[in-house]
Amino acid sequence: MILLNLAWHSLLNRKTSVLLTLLSISVSVMLLLGVEKVRTEARSSFANTVSGADLIVGARSGPVQLLLYSVFRIGDATSNISWESYQKISAHSKVAWSIPISLGDSHRGFRVMGTSRAYFEHFRYGQRQLLEFQQGQAFDGLYDAVVGAEVAKKLGYTVGDKIVVAHGLGNTSFAKHDDKPFRVVGILDPTGTPVDRTVHVSLEAIEAIHVDWKVGTRLPGQTVSAEEAAQMDLMPKQITAFILGLKSPMATFHLQRSINNYRKEPLLAILPGVALQQLWDLMSVAEKALVAISILVVFTGLIGMLTVLLTSLNERRREMAILRSVGARPAHILALLILETTALTLLGAILGALLLYAGLAAFKPWLSSAFGLYITLGPPSPYQWQLLGMVMIAGIMVGLIPGYRAYRYSLADGLSVRI
Amino acid sequence: MGSAIELDALKFGWKPGQLVLDLQPVKIDRGEQVFLKGPSGCGKSTLLNLIGAVIRPGQGSIQLLGQDLQQLSGSARDRFRADHIGFIFQMFNLLPFLSMQENILLPCRFSALRRQRAEQRFGSLEQAVGHYLDDLGLNDRALLQRPVTELSMGQQQRVAVARALIGAPEILIADEPTSALDSDSRDSFLRLLNSECQQQGTALLFVSHDSALQEHFHRTIELNAINRVMQGAL
Numbered sequence: 127m128i129l130l131n132l133a134w135h136s137l138l139n140r141k142t143s144v145l146l147t148l149l150s151i152s153v154s155v156m157l158l159l160g161v162e163k164v165r166t167e168a169r170s171s172f173a174n175t176v177s178g179a180d181l182i183v184g185a186r187s188g189p190v191q192l193l194l195y196s197v198f199r200i201g202d203a204t205s206n207i208s209w210e211s212y213q214k215i216s217a218h219s220k221v222a223w224s225i226p227i228s229l230g231d232s233h234r235g236f237r238v239m240g241t242s243r244a245y246f247e248h249f250r251y252g253q254r255q256l257l258e259f260q261q262g263q264a265f266d267g268l269y270d271a272v273v274g275a276e277v278a279k280k281l282g283y284t285v286g287d288k289i290v291v292a293h294g295l296g297n298t299s300f301a302k303h304d305d306k307p308f309r310v311v312g313i314l315d316p317t318g319t320p321v322d323r324t325v326h327v328s329l330e331a332i333e334a335i336h337v338d339w340k341v342g343t344r345l346p347g348q349t350v351s352a353e354e355a356a357q358m359d360l361m362p363k364q365i366t367a368f369i370l371g372l373k374s375p376m377a378t379f380h381l382q383r384s385i386n387n388y389r390k391e392p393l394l395a396i397l398p399g400v401a402l403q404q405l406w407d408l409m410s411v412a413e414k415a416l417v418a419i420s421i422l423v424v425f426t427g428l429i430g431m432l433t434v435l436l437t438s439l440n441e442r443r444r445e446m447a448i449l450r451s452v453g454a455r456p457a458h459i460l461a462l463l464i465l466e467t468t469a470l471t472l473l474g475a476i477l478g479a480l481l482l483y484a485g486l487a488a489f490k491p492w493l494s495s496a497f498g499l500y501i502t503l504g505p506p507s508p509y510q511w512q513l514l515g516m517v518m519i520a521g522i523m524v525g526l527i528p529g530y531r532a533y534r535y536s537l538a539d540g541l542s543v544r545i
Numbered sequence: 546m547g548s549a550i551e552l553d554a555l556k557f558g559w560k561p562g563q564l565v566l567d568l569q570p571v572k573i574d575r576g577e578q579v580f581l582k583g584p585s586g587c588g589k590s591t592l593l594n595l596i597g598a599v600i601r602p603g604q605g606s607i608q609l610l611g612q613d614l615q616q617l618s619g620s621a622r623d624r625f626r627a628d629h630i631g632f633i634f635q636m637f638n639l640l641p642f643l644s645m646q647e648n649i650l651l652p653c654r655f656s657a658l659r660r661q662r663a664e665q666r667f668g669s670l671e672q673a674v675g676h677y678l679d680d681l682g683l684n685d686r687a688l689l690q691r692p693v694t695e696l697s698m699g700q701q702q703r704v705a706v707a708r709a710l711i712g713a714p715e716i717l718i719a720d721e722p723t724s725a726l727d728s729d730s731r732d733s734f735l736r737l738l739n740s741e742c743q744q745q746g747t748a749l750l751f752v753s754h755d756s757a758l759q760e761h762f763h764r765t766i767e768l769n770a771i772n773r774v775m776q777g778a779l
Contacts, residue, residue, distance in 0.1 A: 128654035131647075132640075139642035444637055450599065451634070452708065453627020453655030455620055540599035541590075541632060 129458060133465040136445070140438060147431045148474050154427035155478025155517055156485070158420040159510055163482065164499065165413050166507065169406065171500040172198065175319040176369075176398050178250035180378050183207070183215065183385055184367035186392035190408060193401040196227055196367040199237050199320045203229065206364035211391050216368065220377040223248040225369040228332050228362065231291050231303070236277045238291050238325045240332035240365070246272075248371055251319045261285050262312035265328055268356050271308040272326040275316035276494070283310050289325070291335060303335040306352040318500040330360040370395075424517055428524045431470055435463070435528040439535070446536045459536045463529035464522060471521025475514050479506065547611060549575045549716050549748035550596060555605035557591060565591050567773040568605070571766065575610075575715060578742060578749040580759045583768030587775060589752055592768070593720055596750070597630060598622040610715055627656035631709030631747070633719040638705035639693045645683070646674050648693060649707045652714075659712020666713070677707035681737055699730040703737065710741055717742060719751045723758065735761045 137144050176182075176197045184192040185205040194200040216224035225248055228240035246257055246264045262285040265272050273283055283289070287310045293301035308327060316322055334355040350358075372378055378397065385395035446459050454462075486493075486501055493499040506514070552571040558564040565588045573579050583589045594600045595607060598614050599622075607614045610629060614622055631652065639648045650670055653660035660670070667673035678684040681703040693701065702722055709717050719738070723731040739761055742749045751762060759765045769775045 132643075135640075135642040135647075445640060448634075448638065448640060449651075451597070451626075451632035452651040453623065455623040457620070458655075540594040541597050541634075 129462050129465055132449075133462055133469060136442075136462075137466060137469065143434045143438070144470065147427075147434050147470055148477065150430045151424075151427040151471060151474025151521075152477035152481055154420070154424040155475050155514070156481040157423050158513055158517070159479060159482050159506070160485070161416045161420045162507075162510055162513060163486070163501070165416070166509075167501045168409075168499055171318065172402060172405070174252045176250075177252060177254050178248075178371065179369045179398050180372040180375060181370040181382055181385070181395045182367060182398055182401075183212075183370060183393055183395045186394045189394065189396040189401040190405050192367065192394055192396055193398065193405065195229070196369070197320070197398070199229070199239075199324065203366045206366055207368075207393060208364060208391055209362050211388065211393060212365055212368055215385060215388075216370070218381065220372050220374070220381055221370055222373045223371040225249055226329055226362075226365045227367045227369065228329055228365045230366070231293055231332070231335075233277075233289055233291050233325045234281060236274075236323050236325055238327060238332075240327055240329045240362075242329060245326065249321075249369070251317050251321065255317075257317065257321065258315040259312050260315045262310070265311055265326065265331075267309075267311075268328065268331050268334060268360070269306060269308045269352065270311040270327070270331075272312040272314065273310055274314050274322040274324045274326075276322035277325055278310075278313040283313065285310055285313065291325070291327075293339070305349065306335045306355065318502075323494075329362045329365065333360040333362050334358070424520070427474070428471075428520055431467060431521070432524050432527060435467065435525075436531065439528055439531055442532070443535050443539055446532055447539055447541055450536055450539075451541050456533050456536050460529040460533040463532050464525040467525030467528070468518070468522050471518055471524075474521075475517055479514070547575055548608070549573050549577065549610060550750065551606075551608040552596075553606045553608070555595070555602050555607065557588075557595060557600075557602050557604075559591075564603075564774050566595075568592075569771040569773070571771060573748055573750060575748050576743075576746045577764065578739060578762045579751065580762035580765040581750055581752045581768060582754065582756055582759065582765055583752065584754045587768050588772060589720070589768060593718055593752065596716075597632065597718060598626045624656075627652065628658040629714050629716055631711075631714045631717045633702070633705045633709050633717070633722040635721040636698065636701075636725045638708070639696075639701055641692070641694045643693070645678075645689055645693055645696075645704055646671070648704060649674050649677065649711055651708060653712055656712060659714065661712075663712045673711055674707070677711060677741075680741060681707055683707075698725045699734060702726065702734060706734075706738055706741060710745060710747065713745045713747070715746075715748060717747045717749045719749065721753050722751075723753070724755070731758075 182192060182196050184196055185203060185207050187204050191201060195203050212224070212226055215221070223244055225245045226242055229237060231238040243264050250256055260275065262272070271289060277283065288307045289310060290307050291303045293303060308331070314321060337355045337358060338350040372381065382395040382397065385393050449459065483503060486503055490501050493501055550571065550573040552568055554570070555566060555568040556564055557566045591600075595602055596609070598609070598617075601615070609625070612625065614625070617625060640651070653663055653670060663670055663673040667676055675684065683700060683703055688696065688700070693704065696704065705722070723734055726734055735758065738749070751758075
């Protein structure tokens with residue numbers, strides 16, 4: 127008890143250096159826990175994004191790239207696939223359902239995806255959940271749009287609002303399809319996946335707004351009004367990718383092989399789970415590097431603490447001698463120093479965890495819009511507790527060094543107080 | 546009346562073959578107030594560390610209150626010191642980060658015996674502190690509130706006296722406690738110290754190089770006169 131009291135008051139007496147030490151430890155702990163948190167959250171949020179899909183098919187590129195642009199809306203497709211190929215493959219006898227995906231346009235920073243009504247009937251996320259509407263219903267008319275929960279929330283849309291789609295991606299595209307505005311007919315429930323940040327329209331609508339466009343720009347003198355476009359043949363010519371659900375999972379590998387060997391067009395079919403695993407393998411190097419760096423940062427914090435304590439130790443020899451004279455044993459002196467580092471590490475760990483939660487709460491919206499990372503704020507995971515425990519042990523071990531020095535000093539100095 | 550401190554054939558050197566102390570027998574009775582005179586560098590601090598049971602003698606024996614220190618283990622010697630010896634140093638006796646009261650109560654935090662004695666005599670630790678502060682002329686509300694680092698040197702040394710005496714240890718060792726004081730406060734400090742020791746029956750071993758102080762004590766021991774190492778050097 128007395129030692130706690132002494133350690134506490136002694137630390138308070140050295141406020142500035144103690145606070146700086148505390149800060150460096152807490153920032154390092156925040157980093158350590160943060161890297162771990164983002165790592166696990168990234169995994170679970172990716173794993174939750176698509177569920178129940180057997181194959182994803184796109185133009186031939188890499189499996190990871192196909193997975194990223196088709197499902198996670200990260201990056202772009204290198205090329206499209208023809209409507210005929212889609213028609214042919216989705217008509218295969220083993221195929222239960224198919225969802226076409228056509229990407230490339232955006233609405234105020236959110237991606238616009240052309241698809242069919244099958245999307246609302248068959249697309250599943252998380253634990254095989256179907257998409258639900260919080261308002262309205264699926265698109266029916268040509269210029270109908272269904273927006274994700276975040277789009278609606280951020281832009282304040284309700285059913286009936288008019289929106290304009292911009293050509294290409296990015297927030298400040300100058301080329302707008304403003305001659306063919308859309309009407310919001312449905313708003314989806316939040317899913318914690320990229321669906322929340324997507325504006326969904328029909329494939330025909332994508333075709334219609336591009337009727338009078340060629341290679342990325344509007345053809346001069348050839349404007350086609352919204353009404354005229356609706357009268358035209360809007361059969362899509364190309365799509366970006368499609369998702370397949372099979373009648374029996376047994377057929378997956380067989381169908382995958384035949385799609386990959388499709389003669390008319392270079393296609394790639396991937397199993398989402400396998401591609402996800404490849405993605406993890408790819409990222410694990412970076413993850414390990416990040417974890418290693420954050421561990422090193424924690425060590426830097428602890429070394430900073432060691433420096434502060436060792437530097438102050440010489441000035442504190444008088445304090446030790448006084449304590450010895452009033453009956454403190456050398457073991458008390460050792461315990462006192464260890465108590466100080468333990469207290470500093472503990473406070474640093476608590477502060478670091480609080481900083482992390484505050485930071486995550488503050489940057490949550492930004493993480494989801496900039497990186498598609500949906501963070502859930504929960505209590506620390508067992509592994510995070512383990513990390514905190516290791517930091518504590520390391521802190522106590524570090525305390526042994528000044529503790530032992532002070533112990534030696536107090537044996538050598540005894541009661542003679544040196545200046 | 547038994548002896549408080551008894552040194553017999555005490556020899557000590559920090560390095561083998563280099564004796565610092567080789568003392569003739571010394572005996573200080575309980576309640577006796579002794580002035581130990583010695584210039585700096587004559588082994589004073591070493592002797593205090595020996596009597597304070599911090600270091601072990603090479604040869605000879607140290608008996609405090611009839612207990613042979615040689616027979617005690619390291620931690621038992623620490624406990625013995627906490628229970629039976631109070632210390633006052635030259636200066637900077639106080640821990641700057643503790644209040645005046647907590648500084649005075651430090652010995653009671655490490656020694657159950659001294660805590661018990663203080664509580665028995667005064668009712669509670671707070672009352673014990675109040676008693677010593679009254680006696681030493683420090684019981685001023687304004688003083689109590691202030692951090693100990695803002696006290697004058699004389700006031701700090703009086704707080705150190707209260708700390709050394711609380712819980713009535715049988716032996717008080719004072720190492721040049723007046724060297725940082727001016728002559729007026731030195732005399733009043735010595736009067737207070739002597740009367741407090743008298744009241745509690747504490748044996749006082751007062752170490753100083755300043756022979757002008759020796760009139761305040763029952764008896765003077767010249768360290769150089771009893772240290773055979775010094776005689777050899779002369």
